[in-house]
Amino acid sequence: MVVKVYGPDYASPKRVLVCLVEKGIEFKTVPVDLMKGENRDPEFLKLQPFGELPVIQDGDFTLFESRAIIRYYAEKYKHQGTELLGKSIEERGLIEQWIEVEAHSYHPPLYSLVMQVIFHPLLGLPQDEDLIAKSEAKLAKVLDVYEERLGRSKYLAGDEFSLADLSHIPFTHLLVTKVGKERLIRERKHVSTWWDAISSRPSWKKVSQL
Amino acid sequence: MVVKVYGPDYASPKRVLVCLVEKGIEFKTVPVDLMKGENRDPEFLKLQPFGELPVIQDGDFTLFESRAIIRYYAEKYKHQGTELLGKSIEERGLIEQWIEVEAHSYHPPLYSLVMQVIFHPLLGLPQDEDLIAKSEAKLAKVLDVYEERLGRSKYLAGDEFSLADLSHIPFTHLLVTKVGKERLIRERKHVSTWWDAISSRPSWKKVSQL
Structure with a gap:
């Protein structure tokens, strides 16, 4: 399953993207233009009710908050790519x-x-x-x-x-x-x-x- | 080993204390008076270099930031007391x-x-x-x-x-x-x-x- 990452142009979503690259996880990006207010679109608010970036979709699993997403992938793929959560x-x-x-x-x-x-x-x-x-x-x-x-x-x-x-x-x-x-x-x-x-x-x- | 929790009178350290009680972990508290600036004492700054509460000592392991401490104990005592980090x-x-x-x-x-x-x-x-x-x-x-x-x-x-x-x-x-x-x-x-x-x-x- 390819991970969909919303808002790749901004710094918080890049926190997620660096983590995915370190872990060797495939992803595709979905642009969200904050200047045009696309983060307030009803469809976007269904994914992220606070209207903030980033949010990811991984099959039918949706997750937001960059530091939660990086913890999730670092743990899910613990033994793939760079170890990011320590050994103990x-x-x-x-x-x-x-x-x-x-x-x-x-x-x-x-x-x-x-x-x-x-x-x-x-x-x-x-x-x-x-x-x-x-x-x-x-x-x-x-x-x-x-x-x-x-x-x-x-x-x-x-x-x-x-x-x-x-x-x-x-x-x-x-x-x-x-x-x-x-x-x-x-x-x-x-x-x-x-x-x-x-x-x-x-x-x-x-x-x-x- | 009894966990030492600094600053029990304040709200952030209470986040740690509730977690320890939920997990059935023994603790003792060490008062730190912010009004008297005890968080700027050199001895305290050796434990918490930002001069903030809480900080814990568990044997020779020192940890600060309340939400890091609660994650640590919820994971360390995963199978004791209330399960706080989910099943998957x-x-x-x-x-x-x-x-x-x-x-x-x-x-x-x-x-x-x-x-x-x-x-x-x-x-x-x-x-x-x-x-x-x-x-x-x-x-x-x-x-x-x-x-x-x-x-x-x-x-x-x-x-x-x-x-x-x-x-x-x-x-x-x-x-x-x-x-x-x-x-x-x-x-x-x-x-x-x-x-x-x-x-x-x-x-x-x-x-x-x-």
């Missing part, structure tokens, strides 16, 4: 911890930057310079903790690449390219090395060119 | 989906309400009436989706209580008690029935009296 319950615990840190500490200020710097101009909305400055300061503080952590292990949850690192890739790619804040990464030696390692993976090279 | 990979997928909905759609407006209505007065900070109104409107929209969902299954991820429901309990308890917005729950028939079912569990009765 404790390793998985630490991976879950860093997925949560990504979701709750790293992502919110980064998402504000992406919205303010990339999408507000596209939507003709004003930029809030104060919010941009505060978001950058928050993200810098989070990255200070990452710097300390990544000085002790190659990846966030240990010495192997995992779902926790993968979850950071698509939005951090926007940070270093379109948001123009690559220095937040480059000013931190261990974070910089980590970013080079995770962003040069063949899976991301493939997904970023879709 | 697909069931777990749906549970993960609704944990993520709680974290990303339900929790942020509820957290704003809790901060503005309960904690700002305690901290001598002004209340932002506009933010309170917007947060309530956002939460109401999320609850409209829940109402539709809970008209089709007894619990969020299906017909069994799971980690997805559990994750909602402590902050929703604050919503209906100290925030004084119980009507958001009671105006919706299926949400109301669901709230009665999950908040009357012996595990929550025990934890809410700690």
Whole structure:
């Protein structure tokens, strides 16, 4: 069964696509144009009642929320492709911890930057310079903790690449390219090395060119 | 080994405590007073570098982020106490989906309400009436989706209580008690029935009296 992934042009669905490539799972993509409000179409809301991306269909199984989808495929295809959930319950615990840190500490200020710097101009909305400055300061503080952590292990949850690192890739790619804040990464030696390692993976090279 | 849970007076650590009670896992609690800034103590920051609650110690294993900790214990003690992660990979997928909905759609407006209505007065900070109104409107929209969902299954991820429901309990308890917005729950028939079912569990009765 080929997995259908909705909204491949956006960063959250790319989190799912990188995971599918790492696991060697076939997929096809279905475009959803947020600028045209296609995420509010009644047919789309039947799949994703909050009108958000991504959502997947796998036969008659429908699932939304990117970090739920990547956990599902990492577990379903545990022994195929890259191992992304660790080798023990404790390793998985630490991976879950860093997925949560990504979701709750790293992502919110980064998402504000992406919205303010990339999408507000596209939507003709004003930029809030104060919010941009505060978001950058928050993200810098989070990255200070990452710097300390990544000085002790190659990846966030240990010495192997995992779902926790993968979850950071698509939005951090926007940070270093379109948001123009690559220095937040480059000013931190261990974070910089980590970013080079995770962003040069063949899976991301493939997904970023879709 | 008795699990040490830091910060039992606050809602996020109570998410962990309800899980431990459901699984029949022994624990002891270690108070952390956020009002006194004990979460910024160097010793605490060694356990939780972001200065946030909760964090647990289980022998020499340390783990933070409440939703990572509950996943860890639900998996480690899969065959003890209440089954909280479903019986199949697909069931777990749906549970993960609704944990993520709680974290990303339900929790942020509820957290704003809790901060503005309960904690700002305690901290001598002004209340932002506009933010309170917007947060309530956002939460109401999320609850409209829940109402539709809970008209089709007894619990969020299906017909069994799971980690997805559990994750909602402590902050929703604050919503209906100290925030004084119980009507958001009671105006919706299926949400109301669901709230009665999950908040009357012996595990929550025990934890809410700690």
